[in-house]
Amino acid sequence: MPKPKSRSFAVIGLGTFGTTVASELARFGNHVLGVDLQERNVSRVADTIAEAVIADGRDEQALREIGVGSYDVAVVAIGEELDANILCTMNVKMLGVPTVLVKAMNRTHHRILSKLGADRVILPEQEIGRHIAQMLHNPLVRDYVSLGNGFHVVDFRVPQSLDGTRMDKIGLSEKFDLRALGLMRGSDYVDCRDAATELRADDKLLLLGRRENLRRFADGL
Structure with missing residues (x-):
């Protein structure tokens, strides 16, 4: 499999969220520029990413x-700082960055940023709260x-109640309008397209479907 092409990222604002994004992008092999007005925030990531610069995101010329x-x-x-976020x-x-992702503080802020042309508002x-609630609601969803x-697409842990059950007996498509995309047993891939494949407790089953049918x-179970 070919290695994904690396891209260049400018992360402006190096608080907890920005630092995490910048560090992870760098860990994946991308060129990352980190920008913050506070020297302590810039120093914190200086050894982790390609470039770390003290600058004001509100200042177009500085950027x-x-x-x-x-x-x-x-x-x-x-x-x-809402005004700094919007100005940045x-x-x-205006500088012509092809893709812009922005962290929002609330839904009103989200609407403003969308009007400004942000490609994705986070x-x-x-988002994390919804993610955690889904997993807490059903511990089988990893x-x-x-x-x-x-x-x-859900990473579903096969429960003990389905241990030994054949794929064609659980009625994924007939009863629930779901599709199995893959099955991992430990570190091994098992072909779940074979109707005779038997599930084992703690298998990882990747399911595709609508939320209500997955639920x-x-x-x-």
Whole structure:
């Protein structure tokens, strides 16, 4: 499998959220520029990412001088200062950054940023809260990804009650309108397209479907 192409990211605002994003992107092999007005925040990530610069995201000229406009993606992670967040978003858009992601503080802020042309607006606390609530609601769900239009992919832990059950006996498509995308048993892939495949407790089953159907399947076990 070919290695994913690395991209360049400018992360503006190096609080907890911005520092985490910048550090993880760098760990994946991307070129990351970190920008913050506070020297202590810049110093904290200086040894982790490619470049760390003290600059004011509200100052278009300052962002221009450090080359933010040449980056593939800008992540505006400025937290509590609403005016700074909005001005920085406007600046990176005017500098021509192709993709702009912005951290929002509330839904009203979300609407403003969307009007300004942000490609994606993130409400970290709400997104993480929904994620955790889903996993707490049903401990069999290890993780999930929303695909839009009501569809999700769920990493589902097979319970003891399904141990030894054949794939064609659980009625995924007939009863629940779900599709099995894959099955992992430990570190081994098992072909779940074979109707005779038997599930084992603690297998990881990747399921695709609408949220209500996934919940109906999980709640019935």
